[in-house]
Amino acid sequence: MNPYEHIKIQAYEANMQLPQLGLVLFTFGNVSAADRSKGVFAIKPSGVPYEQLSPEKMVIVDFDGKTVEGKLRPSSDTLTHAVLYKHWEKIGGIVHTHSTYATAWAQSLRDIPIYGTTHADHNTVDIPCAPPMDDKMIEGDYEYQTGFQIMNALKERKLSYEEIEMILVGSHAPFTWGSTAHKAVYNSAVLEAVAKMAHITESVKADAARLKDSLIKKHFERKHGPNSYYGQ
Amino acid sequence: MNPYEHIKIQAYEANMQLPQLGLVLFTFGNVSAADRSKGVFAIKPSGVPYEQLSPEKMVIVDFDGKTVEGKLRPSSDTLTHAVLYKHWEKIGGIVHTHSTYATAWAQSLRDIPIYGTTHADHNTVDIPCAPPMDDKMIEGDYEYQTGFQIMNALKERKLSYEEIEMILVGSHAPFTWGSTAHKAVYNSAVLEAVAKMAHITESVKADAARLKDSLIKKHFERKHGPNSYYGQ
Amino acid sequence: MNPYEHIKIQAYEANMQLPQLGLVLFTFGNVSAADRSKGVFAIKPSGVPYEQLSPEKMVIVDFDGKTVEGKLRPSSDTLTHAVLYKHWEKIGGIVHTHSTYATAWAQSLRDIPIYGTTHADHNTVDIPCAPPMDDKMIEGDYEYQTGFQIMNALKERKLSYEEIEMILVGSHAPFTWGSTAHKAVYNSAVLEAVAKMAHITESVKADAARLKDSLIKKHFERKHGPNSYYGQ
Amino acid sequence: MNPYEHIKIQAYEANMQLPQLGLVLFTFGNVSAADRSKGVFAIKPSGVPYEQLSPEKMVIVDFDGKTVEGKLRPSSDTLTHAVLYKHWEKIGGIVHTHSTYATAWAQSLRDIPIYGTTHADHNTVDIPCAPPMDDKMIEGDYEYQTGFQIMNALKERKLSYEEIEMILVGSHAPFTWGSTAHKAVYNSAVLEAVAKMAHITESVKADAARLKDSLIKKHFERKHGPNSYYGQ
Numbered sequence: 001m002n003p004y005e006h007i008k009i010q011a012y013e014a015n016m017q018l019p020q021l022g023l024v025l026f027t028f029g030n031v032s033a034a035d036r037s038k039g040v041f042a043i044k045p046s047g048v049p050y051e052q053l054s055p056e057k058m059v060i061v062d063f064d065g066k067t068v069e070g071k072l073r074p075s076s077d078t079l080t081h082a083v084l085y086k087h088w089e090k091i092g093g094i095v096h097t098h099s100t101y102a103t104a105w106a107q108s109l110r111d112i113p114i115y116g117t118t119h120a121d122h123n124t125v126d127i128p129c130a131p132p133m134d135d136k137m138i139e140g141d142y143e144y145q146t147g148f149q150i151m152n153a154l155k156e157r158k159l160s161y162e163e164i165e166m167i168l169v170g171s172h173a174p175f176t177w178g179s180t181a182h183k184a185v186y187n188s189a190v191l192e193a194v195a196k197m198a199h200i201t202e203s204v205k206a207d208a209a210r211l212k213d214s215l216i217k218k219h220f221e222r223k224h225g226p227n228s229y230y231g232q
Numbered sequence: 233m234n235p236y237e238h239i240k241i242q243a244y245e246a247n248m249q250l251p252q253l254g255l256v257l258f259t260f261g262n263v264s265a266a267d268r269s270k271g272v273f274a275i276k277p278s279g280v281p282y283e284q285l286s287p288e289k290m291v292i293v294d295f296d297g298k299t300v301e302g303k304l305r306p307s308s309d310t311l312t313h314a315v316l317y318k319h320w321e322k323i324g325g326i327v328h329t330h331s332t333y334a335t336a337w338a339q340s341l342r343d344i345p346i347y348g349t350t351h352a353d354h355n356t357v358d359i360p361c362a363p364p365m366d367d368k369m370i371e372g373d374y375e376y377q378t379g380f381q382i383m384n385a386l387k388e389r390k391l392s393y394e395e396i397e398m399i400l401v402g403s404h405a406p407f408t409w410g411s412t413a414h415k416a417v418y419n420s421a422v423l424e425a426v427a428k429m430a431h432i433t434e435s436v437k438a439d440a441a442r443l444k445d446s447l448i449k450k451h452f453e454r455k456h457g458p459n460s461y462y463g464q
Numbered sequence: 465m466n467p468y469e470h471i472k473i474q475a476y477e478a479n480m481q482l483p484q485l486g487l488v489l490f491t492f493g494n495v496s497a498a499d500r501s502k503g504v505f506a507i508k509p510s511g512v513p514y515e516q517l518s519p520e521k522m523v524i525v526d527f528d529g530k531t532v533e534g535k536l537r538p539s540s541d542t543l544t545h546a547v548l549y550k551h552w553e554k555i556g557g558i559v560h561t562h563s564t565y566a567t568a569w570a571q572s573l574r575d576i577p578i579y580g581t582t583h584a585d586h587n588t589v590d591i592p593c594a595p596p597m598d599d600k601m602i603e604g605d606y607e608y609q610t611g612f613q614i615m616n617a618l619k620e621r622k623l624s625y626e627e628i629e630m631i632l633v634g635s636h637a638p639f640t641w642g643s644t645a646h647k648a649v650y651n652s653a654v655l656e657a658v659a660k661m662a663h664i665t666e667s668v669k670a671d672a673a674r675l676k677d678s679l680i681k682k683h684f685e686r687k688h689g690p691n692s693y694y695g696q
Numbered sequence: 697m698n699p700y701e702h703i704k705i706q707a708y709e710a711n712m713q714l715p716q717l718g719l720v721l722f723t724f725g726n727v728s729a730a731d732r733s734k735g736v737f738a739i740k741p742s743g744v745p746y747e748q749l750s751p752e753k754m755v756i757v758d759f760d761g762k763t764v765e766g767k768l769r770p771s772s773d774t775l776t777h778a779v780l781y782k783h784w785e786k787i788g789g790i791v792h793t794h795s796t797y798a799t800a801w802a803q804s805l806r807d808i809p810i811y812g813t814t815h816a817d818h819n820t821v822d823i824p825c826a827p828p829m830d831d832k833m834i835e836g837d838y839e840y841q842t843g844f845q846i847m848n849a850l851k852e853r854k855l856s857y858e859e860i861e862m863i864l865v866g867s868h869a870p871f872t873w874g875s876t877a878h879k880a881v882y883n884s885a886v887l888e889a890v891a892k893m894a895h896i897t898e899s900v901k902a903d904a905a906r907l908k909d910s911l912i913k914k915h916f917e918r919k920h921g922p923n924s925y926y927g928q
Contacts, residue, residue, distance in 0.1 A: 047927030231279030432568035463511030695743030
């Protein structure tokens with residue numbers, strides 16, 4: 001049996017959720033699933049249509065971005081995934097999409113303000129928009145630098161990747177992560193829904209107010225933390 | 233035979249309508265169905281995906297929020313349902329969703345103005361947005377207090393729960409109710425449609441006028457009241 | 465054989481297109497199909513869900529609004545249909561919906577400006593929005609008066625029902641018509657698409673210009689008139 | 697065997713993608729596929745519903761717009777296709793739709809600004825909106841002149857049809873092209889997605905900034921040019 005079969009299946013299934021959830025057009029997205037004991041992750045091959053995917057086509061890559069197994073070329077965003085896996089030791093899955101509303105916010109270079117409890121159920125802060133990289137970083141090893149750009153944006157806001165599992169890369173599109181590939185896909189769908197609601201909220205009320213702190217705290221703690229009481 | 237089977241089936245079927253009507257993402261919603269003769273209601277278990285639901289998984293809870301039967305933990309919003317059943321003696325079903333447009337209005341803290349006959353076919357007033365609770369209520373028994381927040385918002389506007397079967401909880405999301413769980417789901421879908429239309433109406437005309445009284449009266453009475461002539 | 469079977473089937477099939485085209489929620493719409501040789505039309509029964517419809521359930525009504533055959537009560541909008549059939553001798557089908565974008569324009573009390581060739585392929589003028597009726601008409605025979613309100617709005621703009629097969633009833637929703645029920649449904653879908661595009665056009669450019677006359681003429685004549693060259 | 701069968705099949709399959717991708721309502725679109733060795737293209741017959749299409753119904757037309765084979769009348773936009781095939785020697789497919797967001801931008805007479813990497817993955821410039829033709833051209837051989845209007849709009853901006861495979865015809869709707877009919881359909885879907893995102897971007901931030909040059913260059917070269925590394 002192939003030693004990477006479990007993460008190939010995870011990555012395959014998580015990738016297939018993207019079109020089902022309406023988060024991708026054509027091949028504009030990718031998911032990876034890591035096996036930390038082996039120091040590798042399985043990721044979508046570059047540019048292959050979702051309907052042609054299979055677990056066997058997933059590419060196995062190490063945390064330095066080197067292909068370990070697989071006949072196809074891995075996603076062009078592979079180095080961004082590798083950097084994040086290498087530095088964030090507790091994540092098991094990463095998703096990148098160009099989902100419509102989250103991408104529009106990324107293009108506006110604005111953080112998504114926390115306007116309601118749907119947002120607070122998942123994060124306690126505005127969803128950060130990392131600024132575009134400077135030109136040298138872009139001209140250099142772009143996808144590798146994108147990973148650092150994401151990490152730096154969290155650092156500057158003194159946020160941990162465990163507190164917030166989603167970010168907008170300014171002028172580009174969202175990345176999300178989580179303990180598993182499946183959880184990272186969940187976060188992508190949540191981000192898209194929150195982005196759409198925030199857009200409509202501002203349309204309905206131009207100077208809408210951020211959610212007050214007591215509600216942010218309450219809703220986040222309902223689903224997370226020691227006294228959470230959501231789910232089974 | 234299980235004495236609660238009829239409301240378990242009602243609650244199950246009504247919950248399954250939410251994803252079919254596009255009113256929920258993942259588990260962001262719940263429906264309950266009451267049996268007043270027994271003083272209990274059946275409600276969705278917390279955090280269980282819709283595709284894994286079955287009538288047997290519904291949890292039976294009394295009007296004080298105490299679980300009467302069921303192995304799973306009931307919806308985290310159960311106490312809100314309990315409070316409303318306890319105080320509003322004629323309702324048989326309650327729905328909570330985070331549907332996109334209704335939630336965006338809730339986040340804007342605005343009532344939804346009555347702009348047309350689609351709205352007036354169901355209500356004669358602007359759809360109220362209850363203000364967010366004060367911090368003490370939020371830090372206390374939050375879901376229980378949400379029930380009172382909803383009741384108080386109607387009282388302050390001198391509205392009866394029989395006149396208006398839907399409300400926005402400010403910064404949060406909508407709740408709807410009705411004589412049955414099925415009717416409450418119907419009201420959720422109507423609210424989402426009305427919320428979307430009101431948003432577009434204001435986009436098309438910033439200072440759109442509320443519907444005039446004669447049309448509000450006419451349309452509401454077509455569907456409701458002693459001389460209604462809609463339906464069979 | 466039932467003498468009205470052909471129009472019952474036409475009305476049934478045309479009614480079933482409304483949910484398929486995304487033009488109705490629940491029962492918020494109705495289609496009728498006329499047989500002018502018999503002076504009657506078949507129309508959807510009031511408040512019956514689309515999934516429970518069948519040709520046999522269609523109600524046969526004459527042009528004065530009197531039920532000729534059928535066990536169910538006809539659509540609450542039946543008198544509006546009757547008035548239009550009575551006065552507009554060349555139409556064979558009528559549709560009423562509360563489709564999202566067209567209804568939002570009706571709620572804004574604005575005509576839909578002719579912004580592009582999609583519009584001009586079907587009409588040469590802004591799509592009229594009839595003003596709401598005065599209070600006496602509303603309190604009187606409302607649906608009957610709605611028919612006259614539609615006819616008067618065209619008359620005031622010196623438009624013929626053969627030139628323009630769609631209208632917004634202000635504060636209410638759209639009506640469309642055509643030579644057949646099927647054509648009237650087609651017009652409803654076109655109206656909704658044009659209404660959505662016009663809304664986005666104004667969003668993208670606040671002072672968007674109306675289509676120039678030469679393009680209006682060219683596109684309309686491509687599809688209509690003696691030298692049309694669209695279709696087979 | 698029919699000498700045109702391969703392009704009839706290509707044109708048929710590409711036409712059928714339009715409704716699947718949500719790019720057309722009814723018959724508001726058409727695709728053609730060329731065989732340059734024979735100097736002809738296969739195109740959708742005019743006004744035939746997609747569900748009634750088959751490869752045999754495609755019409756074969758030469759680059760002067762003369763029908764070579766086929767019982768049905770070709771698309772009313774055939775002359776526009778013919779002009780582009782005649783002058784742009786490297787294209788093998790053309791698509792015309794009235795897709796919602798791209799058409800709204802065309803109606804606004806604005807170019808679509810390049811706001812993000814989704815756009816830059818496909819083009820390095822704002823998507824041009826050709827001005828409406830002058831009245832004489834419109835009253836003359838309209839579809840033929842539309843082809844020249846498209847070519848002239850690129851020329852004036854010093855753009856090559858190989859650099860940019862999509863355009864808005866002002867007041868009308870988009871045209872796209874590519875090496876194959878399939879690629880041209882792909883471009884239509886990309887254009888619609890980019891048009892929607894740009895609209896939301898401006899809604900979220902009225903004075904959104906164009907993407908900076910280094911990112912435009914980087915993203916375009918990832919997918920195109922000698923050092924591209926996207927896909928297999």
